[in-house]
Amino acid sequence: MDKQVAEKIAFNEQSERRYQEALEMYPTKEAALLPVLWIAMDQFGALPTEVLEYVSSRLDLPPVRVFSAVEFYTMFYREPRGRYHIQVCRNLSCTLRGSEQLMGLLEGKLGIQPGETTEDGNFSIETAECLGSCGTAPVMRVNDTYYEDLTIEKLEKIIEGCLGGRSSSELLG
């Protein structure tokens, strides 16, 4: 890693404060790994190699420990996702209520497959396992917001809202 990059990777003030708070929550430094990875995700948007090396140096952990944890958990991303990251639940209750068709519609509308990002960087889509919202199936998340009881009309509205640049919490408003 060249020196310039290494210098750029550092927690900003807010992250640093959260980092110090996280360390106080646990009897070992190592236990702060998940919270610290969340802090890094929030600041950097993804966890490329240089970020993971930074995290491992801050927590005095061998890089391999940090890398293998990141591989294990599905919500830590090594590469940046779309500005709107869409996760469609594919577990049983959502499948029964049409989540496969929902994903099909999204694929058609955005021209990408699950795991891909649109060229303009606006959208990425992905399948998810049960999101704990089966009573309002079918369900998807856009960034951190749940969209429930989805229908075709709702889906169209959400995508158009995203294209209009509205924040995800406003999309159904």
Added chain:
Amino acid sequence: MSKKILSANFDLPDSHALRVYEETGGYRAIRKILGTPGDEIIEEVKKSGLRGRGGAGFPAGVKWGFVPKDTDQPKYLCVNADEGEPGTFKDRQIMEQNPHMLIEGILICSYAVGIERAYVYVRGEYVFQIQRLAAAIAEAYGSGYLGKNILGSDFNLDVVIHRGAGAYICGEETGLIESLEGKKGQPRAKPPFPAVVGAFGCPTVVNNVETLSSLPFIINEGASAYAAIGTAKSTGTMLFSVSGMVEKPGVYEEAFGVNLVEFIEERAGGVLGGKALKAVIPGGSSAPILTADEARNTVLDYEALAEAGSMLGSGAIIVLSEDVCIVKALQVITRFYSHESCGQCPPCRHGTYWLARIADRIENGRGEPDDIDLLLSICPEMMGRTICVLCDAAAMPTESYVKKFREEFEEHIRLKKCPMDGAPRLLGIE
């Protein structure tokens, strides 16, 4: 009539606020027990018959009794808010609608066992629920319910939210502890049980959100009042998550002992579109499936469902109507277990992979006549021989789907396609 203990406040405006909780008798239970020896509280919870709502149904008081009394080590409580069992969405309801009830439950357990730090392990997707809970925890600190010298006593308790990051296996109690310690959430071999060697090598209680949330009622009204609700061995009420092909999916609180199909009809509005009932998965996707007739003849409690060859699990009821393909359902759930196996144990790593592959090819019309018996021969090889029961949780339902709906599997293989064309359509497409 449905009895409301856990959901009593759910419909009140601002039910999540401290003010509303206090106005409806909240934090009375912790006041009541401060000064009482912890052992007496544990006895009271044993007497109530309260069983764990996370899946295994283990008696809560008995579990607390396993924690060593004479130890210099700190003790921990891990609150299981991972809510990963497919079909389950009730712990989020508690965190959204009445987080203070959970906090008071955490206080009661911690006081009884002598715990000064509780970690709430919340699944990573529950961002809104984490915000709600964090706000409630801040309110509780502000009013002297958490922190040092709680309500002027010498009892101290800190509550910390630990956000998961997407892994079903972190709901398993030792996977949860590994994850809390900053590692991959790979379960540990038991014994030792967490009550003796748990988080950070210290004695640890792991309890589900709903289990803990039942405690304020037990303390306020007394163990015998709680034990009088439900059946002799399944006491109290449970939050049932109802989803799938029903008119009114949702979370419904019910005392144990009601008939399963009557419950679906009376509370959840019956089968969607007036269709015939085909089958019910009564306890989350890990529970063996019940045919419509079996469901009609069983009641909702731990014993009755075990006797019916299934389990109450997390109380997640998934309703399948006549227009649902059982092979499709198996394809979906085996794919899930294959995806979620942590890979430590060969029977689980290989077994879940093969179940998923075979179910997938039968559903897609590429099944061979031998595939049905192949599925049935793999399942017993997966049961009772791994570190945790995820492996059993994949094999048990698979065996039940194939045995009870064998003709649907045969038909797929004969026709070389799914006779129902996969899943029902998105509502509104048709």
